[in-house]
Amino acid sequence: MTTLATAPAPGFDAPGVDAFDLPPIFGPVTKPVVLLVLSAVIIYVLFRLAVRRPQLVPSKGQFMGEAFHGMVRNTIARDMIGPEFLRFVPFLTALFAFVLVNNLFGIIPLIQFPTFAHPGVPYALAVIVWLVYNTVGIRHHGFFGYLRVSTWPPDVPWWVRIILTPIEFLSNILLRPVTLSLRLFGNMFAGHLLLVLFVLGGDYMLFVADSITLKLLSPFAFGMAIVFTFFEAFVQVVQAYIFVMLTASYIGSAIADDH
Amino acid sequence: MTGSLNVVGYGLSAIGPGIGVGIVFAAFINGVARQPEARGQLQGIAFIGFALSEALAILGLVLAFAI
Numbered sequence: 001m002t003t004l005a006t007a008p009a010p011g012f013d014a015p016g017v018d019a020f021d022l023p024p025i026f027g028p029v030t031k032p033v034v035l036l037v038l039s040a041v042i043i044y045v046l047f048r049l050a051v052r053r054p055q056l057v058p059s060k061g062q063f064m065g066e067a068f069h070g071m072v073r074n075t076i077a078r079d080m081i082g083p084e085f086l087r088f089v090p091f092l093t094a095l096f097a098f099v100l101v102n103n104l105f106g107i108i109p110l111i112q113f114p115t116f117a118h119p120g121v122p123y124a125l126a127v128i129v130w131l132v133y134n135t136v137g138i139r140h141h142g143f144f145g146y147l148r149v150s151t152w153p154p155d156v157p158w159w160v161r162i163i164l165t166p167i168e169f170l171s172n173i174l175l176r177p178v179t180l181s182l183r184l185f186g187n188m189f190a191g192h193l194l195l196v197l198f199v200l201g202g203d204y205m206l207f208v209a210d211s212i213t214l215k216l217l218s219p220f221a222f223g224m225a226i227v228f229t230f231f232e233a234f235v236q237v238v239q240a241y242i243f244v245m246l247t248a249s250y251i252g253s254a255i256a257d258d259h
Numbered sequence: 260m261t262g263s264l265n266v267v268g269y270g271l272s273a274i275g276p277g278i279g280v281g282i283v284f285a286a287f288i289n290g291v292a293r294q295p296e297a298r299g300q301l302q303g304i305a306f307i308g309f310a311l312s313e314a315l316a317i318l319g320l321v322l323a324f325a326i
Contacts, residue, residue: 017324075303182321185321186316186318187317189320242310245306245307245310246310
């Protein structure tokens, strides 16, 4: 019986971070790289088709493109940015489409990998957003004016300012891109890991495990995988929405006049 | 079965953001129930509040795998 205790424990090997290290397809090109290019192509083609023959009474495709654009314009940009929102609508729409398509790759059969589950991709997007809102703010207020708007809230006693100004600087200038990218990355990473876990667990129960009970219970694991696929679809849309919503609110606070 | 104690810690640390997200949406539902026409405005605020409290859970998740 002592040999049993020292033998390597047989059992289910849960997937971890290594589930995301995909082998290169050719050269340095991996699946996320291909998916990023694919998403850009998909979005370009869809929007091109939507505005191919603009009509007063829109066709189905044109209507869908306009509804998408109108949703970003009316519920995100206008509420968050204020009177100058029209300038930013193309950027926000493109950002929303890009994040949404890349997220939905996570549940589309045969693709099934959310591009943003690799942290480098959301970092790059967050850098773009950071450059945009800081540039917009500096052009609107001037460099020191922008610093004053973002770190110097009015009507605060001086002894609060000693703590408040460094915190405002940290959160408004330095931490915003970090949380923005990590939120998207973490959600996609956790969601993909969850799906991989349920599918591999069901696979293990059905094909590898010897116990007949586990074999009979394996449909529940697959069922959970299906349920969580729908849940992931919801999370992916919400995260794309939140990403654009926060970008719009950062731009809005950068160009706000009366702070 | 092997595992990391980090993930147990992450589970504990997710309690706080979970309560926070619950409070945010409870306030949102209350607000809409009292004043249905303010739904559009409240939705934006609710999602920002949700995102801010959820950021803590996400940071915890990243640190659970990174450390």
